[in-house]
Amino acid sequence: MNYSDLKPIYLQIVDTICEQVLNGTLQSGQRIPSVREMAITMQVNPNTLIRSYSYLEEQGIITMSRGVGYFLSQDAIKKVISIKKQSFLKQELPNIFKTMDLLEMDIKELTQLYKQRSDYEKK
Amino acid sequence: MNYSDLKPIYLQIVDTICEQVLNGTLQSGQRIPSVREMAITMQVNPNTLIRSYSYLEEQGIITMSRGVGYFLSQDAIKKVISIKKQSFLKQELPNIFKTMDLLEMDIKELTQLYKQRSDYEKK
DNA sequence: TATAGTGTTATAGTTAGCTATAACACTATA
DNA sequence: TATAGTGTTATAGCTAACTATAACACTATA
Incomplete structure:
Protein backbone atom coordinates (compact mmCIF):
# COMPACT_ATOMS: atom_id res chain seq x y z
CA MET A 1 0.00 0.00 0.00
CA ILE A 77 -22.09 -4.62 -3.14
CA LYS A 78 -25.36 -2.72 -3.23
CA LYS A 79 -24.42 -0.80 -0.10
CA VAL A 80 -20.98 0.10 -1.38
CA ILE A 81 -22.33 1.28 -4.69
CA SER A 82 -25.07 3.33 -3.10
CA ILE A 83 -22.68 4.97 -0.66
CA LYS A 84 -20.07 5.67 -3.34
CA LYS A 85 -22.67 7.02 -5.71
CA GLN A 86 -24.12 9.26 -3.06
CA SER A 87 -20.76 10.77 -2.20
CA PHE A 88 -19.72 11.06 -5.84
CA LEU A 89 -22.86 12.94 -6.78
CA LYS A 90 -23.12 15.14 -3.72
CA GLN A 91 -19.52 15.81 -2.78
CA GLU A 92 -17.08 15.08 -5.59
CA LEU A 93 -19.01 16.08 -8.67
CA PRO A 94 -19.78 19.65 -7.58
CA ASN A 95 -16.07 20.16 -6.92
CA ILE A 96 -15.13 18.68 -10.26
CA PHE A 97 -17.48 20.98 -12.11
CA LYS A 98 -16.22 23.92 -10.09
CA THR A 99 -12.63 23.14 -11.01
CA MET A 100 -13.63 22.79 -14.64
CA ASP A 101 -15.12 26.27 -14.50
CA LEU A 102 -11.97 27.69 -12.96
CA LEU A 103 -9.81 26.05 -15.60
CA GLU A 104 -12.26 27.04 -18.32
CA MET A 105 -12.50 23.45 -19.38
CA ASP A 106 -15.79 22.35 -20.93
CA ILE A 107 -17.47 18.98 -21.02
CA LYS A 108 -16.20 18.40 -24.54
CA GLU A 109 -12.60 18.56 -23.41
CA LEU A 110 -13.35 16.23 -20.52
CA THR A 111 -15.00 13.78 -22.89
CA GLN A 112 -11.85 13.77 -25.01
CA LEU A 113 -9.69 13.04 -21.99
CA TYR A 114 -12.07 10.27 -20.99
CA LYS A 115 -11.87 8.67 -24.42
CA GLN A 116 -8.12 9.07 -24.61
CA ARG A 117 -7.49 7.22 -21.40
CA SER A 118 -9.92 4.50 -22.47
CA ASP A 119 -7.53 3.73 -25.31
CA TYR A 120 -4.78 2.52 -23.03
CA GLU A 121 -5.87 2.48 -19.38
CA LYS A 122 -9.07 0.47 -19.42
CA LYS A 123 -8.95 -3.26 -18.98
CA MET B 1 -15.44 29.39 6.30
CA ILE B 77 -3.20 33.79 -12.35
CA LYS B 78 -1.06 31.85 -14.81
CA LYS B 79 0.69 30.06 -11.99
CA VAL B 80 -2.54 29.14 -10.21
CA ILE B 81 -4.09 27.84 -13.40
CA SER B 82 -1.05 25.82 -14.33
CA ILE B 83 -0.78 24.28 -10.88
CA LYS B 84 -4.52 23.52 -10.67
CA LYS B 85 -4.55 22.08 -14.15
CA GLN B 86 -1.58 19.89 -13.43
CA SER B 87 -3.13 18.45 -10.29
CA PHE B 88 -6.54 18.08 -11.90
CA LEU B 89 -5.15 16.12 -14.83
CA LYS B 90 -2.65 14.01 -12.95
CA GLN B 91 -4.32 13.42 -9.59
CA GLU B 92 -8.05 14.09 -9.64
CA LEU B 93 -9.08 12.99 -13.10
CA PRO B 94 -7.71 9.44 -12.85
CA ASN B 95 -9.66 9.00 -9.63
CA ILE B 96 -12.80 10.38 -11.17
CA PHE B 97 -12.60 8.01 -14.10
CA LYS B 98 -11.89 5.15 -11.74
CA THR B 99 -14.98 5.95 -9.67
CA MET B 100 -17.04 6.18 -12.83
CA ASP B 101 -15.90 2.69 -13.76
CA LEU B 102 -16.81 1.36 -10.34
CA LEU B 103 -20.24 2.96 -10.52
CA GLU B 104 -20.65 1.86 -14.13
CA MET B 105 -21.32 5.42 -15.11
CA ASP B 106 -20.33 6.44 -18.62
CA ILE B 107 -19.31 9.80 -20.02
CA LYS B 108 -22.80 10.27 -21.42
CA GLU B 109 -24.33 10.20 -17.96
CA LEU B 110 -21.69 12.60 -16.69
CA THR B 111 -22.43 14.96 -19.54
CA GLN B 112 -26.09 14.94 -18.61
CA LEU B 113 -25.26 15.78 -14.99
CA TYR B 114 -22.98 18.56 -16.19
CA LYS B 115 -25.71 20.06 -18.33
CA GLN B 116 -28.32 19.69 -15.63
CA ARG B 117 -26.38 21.61 -13.07
CA SER B 118 -25.62 24.28 -15.66
CA ASP B 119 -29.34 24.99 -15.75
CA TYR B 120 -29.49 26.29 -12.21
CA GLU B 121 -26.01 26.43 -10.65
CA LYS B 122 -23.95 28.41 -13.11
CA LYS B 123 -23.78 32.17 -12.81
C1' DT C 1 13.25 58.99 16.04
C1' DA C 2 9.05 57.23 17.81
C1' DT C 3 5.32 54.44 16.39
C1' DA C 4 1.99 51.73 13.98
C1' DG C 5 1.74 48.19 10.95
C1' DT C 6 4.11 44.63 8.72
C1' DG C 7 6.05 39.57 9.15
C1' DT C 8 8.24 35.99 12.50
C1' DT C 9 9.25 33.08 16.18
C1' DA C 10 8.54 30.77 20.52
C1' DT C 11 6.14 28.46 24.25
C1' DA C 12 2.78 25.59 25.80
C1' DG C 13 -1.23 23.01 25.31
C1' DT C 14 -5.06 20.24 22.59
C1' DT C 15 -6.59 16.75 19.38
C1' DA C 16 -6.64 13.13 15.73
C1' DG C 17 -4.23 9.61 13.75
C1' DC C 18 -0.91 6.20 14.11
C1' DT C 19 2.41 2.93 16.30
C1' DA C 20 4.22 -0.89 19.51
C1' DT C 21 3.06 -3.97 22.79
C1' DA C 22 0.50 -6.51 25.88
C1' DA C 23 -3.33 -8.37 28.04
C1' DC C 24 -8.12 -9.68 28.02
C1' DA C 25 -12.63 -11.93 26.29
C1' DC C 26 -15.20 -14.82 23.26
C1' DT C 27 -15.86 -19.05 20.10
C1' DA C 28 -15.01 -23.26 17.78
C1' DT C 29 -13.02 -27.48 18.07
C1' DA C 30 -9.74 -31.18 18.96
C1' DT D 1 -11.59 -28.55 28.94
C1' DA D 2 -7.48 -26.88 26.90
C1' DT D 3 -6.10 -24.21 23.06
C1' DA D 4 -5.70 -21.67 18.86
C1' DG D 5 -7.84 -18.25 16.52
C1' DT D 6 -11.10 -14.70 16.68
C1' DG D 7 -12.15 -9.58 18.25
C1' DT D 8 -11.16 -5.84 21.98
C1' DT D 9 -9.12 -2.80 25.09
C1' DA D 10 -5.45 -0.36 27.39
C1' DT D 11 -1.11 1.99 28.03
C1' DA D 12 2.29 4.83 26.48
C1' DG D 13 4.50 7.48 23.10
C1' DC D 14 5.06 9.89 18.42
C1' DT D 15 3.80 13.47 14.96
C1' DA D 16 1.11 16.91 12.35
C1' DA D 17 -2.18 20.31 12.64
C1' DC D 18 -4.16 23.71 15.24
C1' DT D 19 -4.88 27.12 19.07
C1' DA D 20 -3.79 31.10 22.42
C1' DT D 21 -0.66 34.27 23.66
C1' DA D 22 3.29 36.92 23.73
C1' DA D 23 7.44 38.79 22.30
C1' DC D 24 10.62 40.05 18.69
C1' DA D 25 12.32 42.20 14.09
C1' DC D 26 11.73 44.97 10.07
C1' DT D 27 9.76 49.09 7.34
C1' DA D 28 7.38 53.21 6.26
C1' DT D 29 6.19 57.49 7.79
C1' DA D 30 4.55 61.24 10.70
Whole structure:
Protein backbone atom coordinates (compact mmCIF):
# COMPACT_ATOMS: atom_id res chain seq x y z
CA MET A 1 0.00 0.00 0.00
CA ASN A 2 1.03 3.52 -0.80
CA TYR A 3 -0.63 5.78 1.68
CA SER A 4 -1.14 9.41 0.85
CA ASP A 5 -0.87 12.10 3.48
CA LEU A 6 -4.11 13.91 2.98
CA LYS A 7 -6.53 11.16 3.95
CA PRO A 8 -6.29 9.11 7.15
CA ILE A 9 -4.86 5.67 6.49
CA TYR A 10 -7.86 3.94 8.02
CA LEU A 11 -10.15 5.59 5.45
CA GLN A 12 -7.80 4.73 2.61
CA ILE A 13 -8.07 1.14 3.74
CA VAL A 14 -11.85 1.45 3.76
CA ASP A 15 -11.64 2.56 0.13
CA THR A 16 -9.39 -0.35 -0.77
CA ILE A 17 -11.76 -2.84 0.80
CA CYS A 18 -14.76 -1.27 -0.92
CA GLU A 19 -12.96 -1.65 -4.23
CA GLN A 20 -12.29 -5.28 -3.50
CA VAL A 21 -15.97 -5.77 -2.81
CA LEU A 22 -16.89 -4.22 -6.12
CA ASN A 23 -14.30 -6.03 -8.19
CA GLY A 24 -15.07 -9.39 -6.63
CA THR A 25 -11.85 -9.94 -4.72
CA LEU A 26 -14.06 -10.12 -1.64
CA GLN A 27 -17.33 -12.00 -2.03
CA SER A 28 -20.68 -11.01 -0.50
CA GLY A 29 -21.61 -13.02 2.57
CA GLN A 30 -18.13 -14.41 2.98
CA ARG A 31 -15.70 -13.99 5.80
CA ILE A 32 -13.01 -11.37 5.32
CA PRO A 33 -9.44 -11.66 6.63
CA SER A 34 -9.06 -11.35 10.40
CA VAL A 35 -8.00 -8.09 11.99
CA ARG A 36 -4.46 -9.36 12.50
CA GLU A 37 -4.15 -10.84 9.01
CA MET A 38 -5.47 -7.75 7.28
CA ALA A 39 -3.29 -5.54 9.46
CA ILE A 40 -0.26 -7.39 8.14
CA THR A 41 -1.49 -7.29 4.54
CA MET A 42 -2.07 -3.56 4.80
CA GLN A 43 1.18 -3.05 6.75
CA VAL A 44 -0.64 -1.27 9.50
CA ASN A 45 -1.27 -1.55 13.22
CA PRO A 46 -4.20 -3.78 14.30
CA ASN A 47 -5.74 -0.84 16.14
CA THR A 48 -5.76 1.17 12.94
CA LEU A 49 -7.35 -1.68 11.07
CA ILE A 50 -10.07 -2.02 13.67
CA ARG A 51 -10.98 1.56 12.89
CA SER A 52 -11.44 0.66 9.25
CA TYR A 53 -13.53 -2.40 10.10
CA SER A 54 -15.62 -0.49 12.63
CA TYR A 55 -16.28 2.17 10.05
CA LEU A 56 -17.36 -0.43 7.50
CA GLU A 57 -19.56 -2.03 10.14
CA GLU A 58 -21.27 1.29 10.87
CA GLN A 59 -22.03 1.58 7.18
CA GLY A 60 -23.58 -1.88 7.22
CA ILE A 61 -21.06 -3.24 4.73
CA ILE A 62 -19.62 -5.84 7.09
CA THR A 63 -20.87 -7.51 10.25
CA MET A 64 -18.99 -8.99 13.18
CA SER A 65 -19.27 -12.18 15.23
CA ARG A 66 -17.13 -12.02 18.34
CA GLY A 67 -14.47 -14.64 18.42
CA VAL A 68 -15.30 -15.68 14.89
CA GLY A 69 -14.53 -12.84 12.52
CA TYR A 70 -15.93 -10.23 10.20
CA PHE A 71 -18.21 -11.05 7.30
CA LEU A 72 -19.40 -9.14 4.28
CA SER A 73 -23.12 -8.39 4.40
CA GLN A 74 -25.31 -10.17 1.88
CA ASP A 75 -25.99 -6.90 0.09
CA ALA A 76 -22.48 -5.50 0.54
CA ILE A 77 -22.09 -4.62 -3.14
CA LYS A 78 -25.36 -2.72 -3.23
CA LYS A 79 -24.42 -0.80 -0.10
CA VAL A 80 -20.98 0.10 -1.38
CA ILE A 81 -22.33 1.28 -4.69
CA SER A 82 -25.07 3.33 -3.10
CA ILE A 83 -22.68 4.97 -0.66
CA LYS A 84 -20.07 5.67 -3.34
CA LYS A 85 -22.67 7.02 -5.71
CA GLN A 86 -24.12 9.26 -3.06
CA SER A 87 -20.76 10.77 -2.20
CA PHE A 88 -19.72 11.06 -5.84
CA LEU A 89 -22.86 12.94 -6.78
CA LYS A 90 -23.12 15.14 -3.72
CA GLN A 91 -19.52 15.81 -2.78
CA GLU A 92 -17.08 15.08 -5.59
CA LEU A 93 -19.01 16.08 -8.67
CA PRO A 94 -19.78 19.65 -7.58
CA ASN A 95 -16.07 20.16 -6.92
CA ILE A 96 -15.13 18.68 -10.26
CA PHE A 97 -17.48 20.98 -12.11
CA LYS A 98 -16.22 23.92 -10.09
CA THR A 99 -12.63 23.14 -11.01
CA MET A 100 -13.63 22.79 -14.64
CA ASP A 101 -15.12 26.27 -14.50
CA LEU A 102 -11.97 27.69 -12.96
CA LEU A 103 -9.81 26.05 -15.60
CA GLU A 104 -12.26 27.04 -18.32
CA MET A 105 -12.50 23.45 -19.38
CA ASP A 106 -15.79 22.35 -20.93
CA ILE A 107 -17.47 18.98 -21.02
CA LYS A 108 -16.20 18.40 -24.54
CA GLU A 109 -12.60 18.56 -23.41
CA LEU A 110 -13.35 16.23 -20.52
CA THR A 111 -15.00 13.78 -22.89
CA GLN A 112 -11.85 13.77 -25.01
CA LEU A 113 -9.69 13.04 -21.99
CA TYR A 114 -12.07 10.27 -20.99
CA LYS A 115 -11.87 8.67 -24.42
CA GLN A 116 -8.12 9.07 -24.61
CA ARG A 117 -7.49 7.22 -21.40
CA SER A 118 -9.92 4.50 -22.47
CA ASP A 119 -7.53 3.73 -25.31
CA TYR A 120 -4.78 2.52 -23.03
CA GLU A 121 -5.87 2.48 -19.38
CA LYS A 122 -9.07 0.47 -19.42
CA LYS A 123 -8.95 -3.26 -18.98
CA MET B 1 -15.44 29.39 6.30
CA ASN B 2 -16.65 25.84 6.69
CA TYR B 3 -13.63 23.69 7.19
CA SER B 4 -13.83 20.02 6.37
CA ASP B 5 -11.96 17.44 8.36
CA LEU B 6 -10.15 15.58 5.64
CA LYS B 7 -7.87 18.36 4.43
CA PRO B 8 -5.68 20.51 6.66
CA ILE B 9 -7.21 23.93 7.21
CA TYR B 10 -4.12 25.71 5.92
CA LEU B 11 -4.50 23.94 2.57
CA GLN B 12 -8.19 24.71 2.41
CA ILE B 13 -7.26 28.35 2.87
CA VAL B 14 -4.72 28.02 0.05
CA ASP B 15 -7.55 26.78 -2.17
CA THR B 16 -9.78 29.66 -1.16
CA ILE B 17 -7.10 32.21 -1.95
CA CYS B 18 -6.35 30.56 -5.30
CA GLU B 19 -10.02 30.84 -6.17
CA GLN B 20 -10.01 34.50 -5.28
CA VAL B 21 -7.04 35.00 -7.59
CA LEU B 22 -8.87 33.31 -10.44
CA ASN B 23 -12.19 35.06 -9.93
CA GLY B 24 -10.58 38.48 -9.55
CA THR B 25 -11.31 39.12 -5.89
CA LEU B 26 -7.54 39.40 -5.52
CA GLN B 27 -5.69 41.24 -8.27
CA SER B 28 -2.31 40.28 -9.74
CA GLY B 29 0.58 42.37 -8.45
CA GLN B 30 -1.47 43.81 -5.60
CA ARG B 31 -0.96 43.49 -1.91
CA ILE B 32 -3.06 40.88 -0.15
CA PRO B 33 -4.44 41.25 3.39
CA SER B 34 -1.88 41.05 6.18
CA VAL B 35 -1.34 37.86 8.12
CA ARG B 36 -3.35 39.17 11.05
CA GLU B 37 -6.18 40.54 8.93
CA MET B 38 -6.53 37.39 6.88
CA ALA B 39 -6.33 35.27 10.02
CA ILE B 40 -9.38 37.09 11.34
CA THR B 41 -11.23 36.85 8.03
CA MET B 42 -10.56 33.13 7.86
CA GLN B 43 -11.27 32.70 11.59
CA VAL B 44 -7.98 31.04 12.13
CA ASN B 45 -4.78 31.44 14.13
CA PRO B 46 -2.08 33.69 12.61
CA ASN B 47 0.38 30.80 12.78
CA THR B 48 -1.94 28.68 10.68
CA LEU B 49 -2.34 31.44 8.17
CA ILE B 50 1.42 31.87 7.86
CA ARG B 51 1.50 28.26 6.77
CA SER B 52 -0.91 29.03 3.98
CA TYR B 53 1.03 32.09 2.90
CA SER B 54 4.36 30.26 3.07
CA TYR B 55 2.93 27.51 0.93
CA LEU B 56 1.70 29.99 -1.65
CA GLU B 57 5.09 31.67 -1.58
CA GLU B 58 6.85 28.37 -2.29
CA GLN B 59 4.60 27.94 -5.29
CA GLY B 60 5.58 31.40 -6.50
CA ILE B 61 2.02 32.67 -6.31
CA ILE B 62 2.76 35.37 -3.74
CA THR B 63 5.92 37.14 -2.62
CA MET B 64 6.84 38.72 0.69
CA SER B 65 8.50 41.97 1.77
CA ARG B 66 9.40 41.94 5.42
CA GLY B 67 7.64 44.59 7.40
CA VAL B 68 5.53 45.49 4.38
CA GLY B 69 3.32 42.59 3.46
CA TYR B 70 2.55 39.90 0.95
CA PHE B 71 1.88 40.60 -2.70
CA LEU B 72 0.46 38.58 -5.54
CA SER B 73 3.04 37.81 -8.23
CA GLN B 74 2.58 39.48 -11.59
CA ASP B 75 1.76 36.15 -13.20
CA ALA B 76 -0.22 34.79 -10.23
CA ILE B 77 -3.20 33.79 -12.35
CA LYS B 78 -1.06 31.85 -14.81
CA LYS B 79 0.69 30.06 -11.99
CA VAL B 80 -2.54 29.14 -10.21
CA ILE B 81 -4.09 27.84 -13.40
CA SER B 82 -1.05 25.82 -14.33
CA ILE B 83 -0.78 24.28 -10.88
CA LYS B 84 -4.52 23.52 -10.67
CA LYS B 85 -4.55 22.08 -14.15
CA GLN B 86 -1.58 19.89 -13.43
CA SER B 87 -3.13 18.45 -10.29
CA PHE B 88 -6.54 18.08 -11.90
CA LEU B 89 -5.15 16.12 -14.83
CA LYS B 90 -2.65 14.01 -12.95
CA GLN B 91 -4.32 13.42 -9.59
CA GLU B 92 -8.05 14.09 -9.64
CA LEU B 93 -9.08 12.99 -13.10
CA PRO B 94 -7.71 9.44 -12.85
CA ASN B 95 -9.66 9.00 -9.63
CA ILE B 96 -12.80 10.38 -11.17
CA PHE B 97 -12.60 8.01 -14.10
CA LYS B 98 -11.89 5.15 -11.74
CA THR B 99 -14.98 5.95 -9.67
CA MET B 100 -17.04 6.18 -12.83
CA ASP B 101 -15.90 2.69 -13.76
CA LEU B 102 -16.81 1.36 -10.34
CA LEU B 103 -20.24 2.96 -10.52
CA GLU B 104 -20.65 1.86 -14.13
CA MET B 105 -21.32 5.42 -15.11
CA ASP B 106 -20.33 6.44 -18.62
CA ILE B 107 -19.31 9.80 -20.02
CA LYS B 108 -22.80 10.27 -21.42
CA GLU B 109 -24.33 10.20 -17.96
CA LEU B 110 -21.69 12.60 -16.69
CA THR B 111 -22.43 14.96 -19.54
CA GLN B 112 -26.09 14.94 -18.61
CA LEU B 113 -25.26 15.78 -14.99
CA TYR B 114 -22.98 18.56 -16.19
CA LYS B 115 -25.71 20.06 -18.33
CA GLN B 116 -28.32 19.69 -15.63
CA ARG B 117 -26.38 21.61 -13.07
CA SER B 118 -25.62 24.28 -15.66
CA ASP B 119 -29.34 24.99 -15.75
CA TYR B 120 -29.49 26.29 -12.21
CA GLU B 121 -26.01 26.43 -10.65
CA LYS B 122 -23.95 28.41 -13.11
CA LYS B 123 -23.78 32.17 -12.81
C1' DT C 1 13.25 58.99 16.04
C1' DA C 2 9.05 57.23 17.81
C1' DT C 3 5.32 54.44 16.39
C1' DA C 4 1.99 51.73 13.98
C1' DG C 5 1.74 48.19 10.95
C1' DT C 6 4.11 44.63 8.72
C1' DG C 7 6.05 39.57 9.15
C1' DT C 8 8.24 35.99 12.50
C1' DT C 9 9.25 33.08 16.18
C1' DA C 10 8.54 30.77 20.52
C1' DT C 11 6.14 28.46 24.25
C1' DA C 12 2.78 25.59 25.80
C1' DG C 13 -1.23 23.01 25.31
C1' DT C 14 -5.06 20.24 22.59
C1' DT C 15 -6.59 16.75 19.38
C1' DA C 16 -6.64 13.13 15.73
C1' DG C 17 -4.23 9.61 13.75
C1' DC C 18 -0.91 6.20 14.11
C1' DT C 19 2.41 2.93 16.30
C1' DA C 20 4.22 -0.89 19.51
C1' DT C 21 3.06 -3.97 22.79
C1' DA C 22 0.50 -6.51 25.88
C1' DA C 23 -3.33 -8.37 28.04
C1' DC C 24 -8.12 -9.68 28.02
C1' DA C 25 -12.63 -11.93 26.29
C1' DC C 26 -15.20 -14.82 23.26
C1' DT C 27 -15.86 -19.05 20.10
C1' DA C 28 -15.01 -23.26 17.78
C1' DT C 29 -13.02 -27.48 18.07
C1' DA C 30 -9.74 -31.18 18.96
C1' DT D 1 -11.59 -28.55 28.94
C1' DA D 2 -7.48 -26.88 26.90
C1' DT D 3 -6.10 -24.21 23.06
C1' DA D 4 -5.70 -21.67 18.86
C1' DG D 5 -7.84 -18.25 16.52
C1' DT D 6 -11.10 -14.70 16.68
C1' DG D 7 -12.15 -9.58 18.25
C1' DT D 8 -11.16 -5.84 21.98
C1' DT D 9 -9.12 -2.80 25.09
C1' DA D 10 -5.45 -0.36 27.39
C1' DT D 11 -1.11 1.99 28.03
C1' DA D 12 2.29 4.83 26.48
C1' DG D 13 4.50 7.48 23.10
C1' DC D 14 5.06 9.89 18.42
C1' DT D 15 3.80 13.47 14.96
C1' DA D 16 1.11 16.91 12.35
C1' DA D 17 -2.18 20.31 12.64
C1' DC D 18 -4.16 23.71 15.24
C1' DT D 19 -4.88 27.12 19.07
C1' DA D 20 -3.79 31.10 22.42
C1' DT D 21 -0.66 34.27 23.66
C1' DA D 22 3.29 36.92 23.73
C1' DA D 23 7.44 38.79 22.30
C1' DC D 24 10.62 40.05 18.69
C1' DA D 25 12.32 42.20 14.09
C1' DC D 26 11.73 44.97 10.07
C1' DT D 27 9.76 49.09 7.34
C1' DA D 28 7.38 53.21 6.26
C1' DT D 29 6.19 57.49 7.79
C1' DA D 30 4.55 61.24 10.70
